[in-house]
Amino acid sequence: MEKEYNYSEIQKKWQKYWEENNFYRAEDFSEKPKYYIMVMYPYPSGSGLHVGHCRNYIPADVVARYKRMKGFNVLNPIGYDAFGLPTENYAIEKGIPPQEITKKNIEIFRQQLKNLGISYDWTREINTSSPEYYKWTEWFFLLLYKRGLAYKDYSAQWWCPHCKTVLANEQLINGKCWRCDTPVVKKRLAEWFFKITEYADALEKDLETIDWPEKIKSMQKNWIGKSKGTEINFKAATADGTEYDIPVFTTRIDTIFGVTFLVVAPEHSLAKTLTTEENREKVLEYIKKAESEKEIDRLSTEKEKTGIFTGSYAMNPLNNEKVPILVGDYVVGTYGTGAVMSVPAHDQRDFVFAKKYKLPIRQVISPDGKEHELTEAYTEDGILINSGAFSTLKSNEAREKLATHIEKNHLGKSVTRSHIRDWLISRQRYWGAPIPVIHCEKHGIVPVPEENLPVLLPDEVDFTPRNTGESPLANDLDFVNTTCPICGGPAKRETDTQDGFACSSWYYLRYVDPHNDKAPFDRKKSDYWLPVDLYIGGAEHAVMHLLYSRFYAKVMYDAGLIGFNEPFKKLLNQGMILGIDHQKMSKSKGNVVNPDDVIKQYGADTLRMYILFMGPFDQDAIWSVETINGTHRFIKKLWTLFTSAIEEKKTEKVTLRKEKEINVIQDKMIQKITDQLENYKFNTTISSFMEWLNFLNKSAREIPDIIKTDAFTETMETFIKMLAPIAPHMADELWSRLDHKESVHLEQWPQATGIYKEEKVSIVLEVNGKVRDTIEIGKDTDEQTVKEIASNREKIKKMTSEGTILKIIYVKNKLLNIVLKK
């Protein structure tokens, strides 16, 4: 038998063995309890997998393998988020169809994943860009459409001039495109939306029911942004005497008597109507300028607030006071009603604005009921003043009374507003799932009948994006021209494609039934496997993928398609791996590490172990060649000790007193490592293995015969079993060298017997809270005995003689603290 640690041979041998014996197939409807673990699937980019991906996939594989040994029927699938811009852009650049590029990239990714020794069920692999998959992405679009949750709207949208497509709200980062960092501009287009706002309440409320990182939950909560307030109606009249309603939304109805003007957004539908003749020219110019501004500038809080008087006035429904109406760019058109009541005394933005345009400021809330000179807005609650019948009330009381008063007199209503907007899903690009609708002159928008799905992406088309706001699919007349499913008359296909997040919103469902051609998935299979027990992925998807997926699940639940309304029971975020330059890994910085290179140099088991060891799983970590050497050293030491022990134990059998200790440490380690794995503390798990090996090595050095004992053999077996999820190749190799016929991966996870707890314990002896001595005594020794032993220790005796004992604290099996008065 070979003595050298030849990891390439070992890897090859066992990967082949697992594959040939269908080791990691998940069995539908097995008797065992199910465990569905899933990682965020990769985008198969041209640059291949890098070690950053490993930070997610390796720990997830450890959990999958661990759970199998614990007796679970584990579903551990993988697939590819294959539609998307980078592939399409590359295709345009090189003149190769994206289908071909995707196929090639997936092959590379698949091989790289296999090299890592990850235990995926490869029979369930999915590819969102295959017609078998996107047929159902289209089907889900129709489901939403039928349920009134998909609609087309003509409005100003964010357009990325670089990607040449519109973007959803969530895909805007500080006014820039999430993919290419280009500042977005406004463009008026007819676009498809999903009504995620309809589920705002449920999406917020159900966050309480899922075990997700607080960080993600609070990000989603903020994103949904619920706020309770009052919508109150101001009446305005134009020069010709026509009356208009201007509803405004406020969370501070208690400040209503302090309103001194109204501001409407430049996009407000009445902005132009309300402008009087003499102001018309200036106001129109102002509106035009505001609308043409880039979103990034408009959003800037540093920007000075500007506005312009329309010439019209509105009436405060509570005191019938006439206040001027202005147009101002600090009012957001898409939030609330697009109009605000301005209370400069109690809102800092209104205050600044009023100062600038010399508008009146009236204090109506005071901390002490008296009026004060204001140098800035007083935004706290207080006592109402100058507020008619409501004066002298406290803010919170006033809010209640005013709300009742307003509802009773039909001046407005109490409402809950959300920050979240509907999800814009149409994209003016080629490489995505088609939107399955047809535009008929007679019948308008007609959904493609289900039996005609999928609407296939045409193969040969000039997919260069255009600046017109039209998809490149519009170039392909064979694709565009069709007939109306209702009347058979000439009609045109929708040419926009769906946002890639539509594909990823339901992919977890496809894994449970990946080859079904009658339905997206079988209900019985989804009932068996779902929801996902553990989902691991990056935090960057907090308000995109993770919110959309929850939305889809809720829609499906309401449609009776599934029996759960939250797809991912538990979520974990892995940290990033940064390059040796402490920067995010990227091709352009040249700091990317390819796992294949690491595997070549150290083997997959070392890479796996290093990824786990580099730091807490959920924190960022920096790639370090020195540390990977350390883990490799450990693996080699392990190999050397165990292979020589396997050889030695064949020579003779020995029994030694030291065996007891070997057993005790083994038991302790089983307990410790199991706890650590259960809590996803992979880094300390590796530390424990190192400690354990250090102990075994030291024992073998002190008593060389120890490796010939039964206890040592048993410990090796336990060690290897527990190491199997982490270093699966080496574990199987050593296991077979211990003369086992079956793979170690079919073994049960070891269980601690608790013998380590019956041992002696060391008690810390403290004087005035400082450690002075330690003693070894039997477990659960009573206080009196410990006190006696302690008082006979030289050091303690000396110290206690120098003062009087105030009190003695005894914590069983832990410590004794003597408090002295000096």
Next chain:
RNA sequence: GCCGAAGUGGCGGAAUUGGCAGACGCGGCGGACUCAAAAUCCGCAGGGGUUCAGAGCCCCGUGAGGGUUCAACUCCCUCCUUCGGCACCA
């Protein structure tokens, strides 16, 4: 500005959740093997003091300052720094 997370040796990081701070690893130093180096193995190591030297003993020490407690990295208050998210949301 608001919300969230985090500050521990030269470095990555441990600490059973209030009970021996610095596990494990990296780097470092000393030694063994070697002609030599690499690899490997053994040992030392938070800072300071005391001591001829070692053992020993003492003091200080988990971002800063205060507090609770017999006992604080851990709990409470104030502040500082770093990172992440949101940001004219009325």
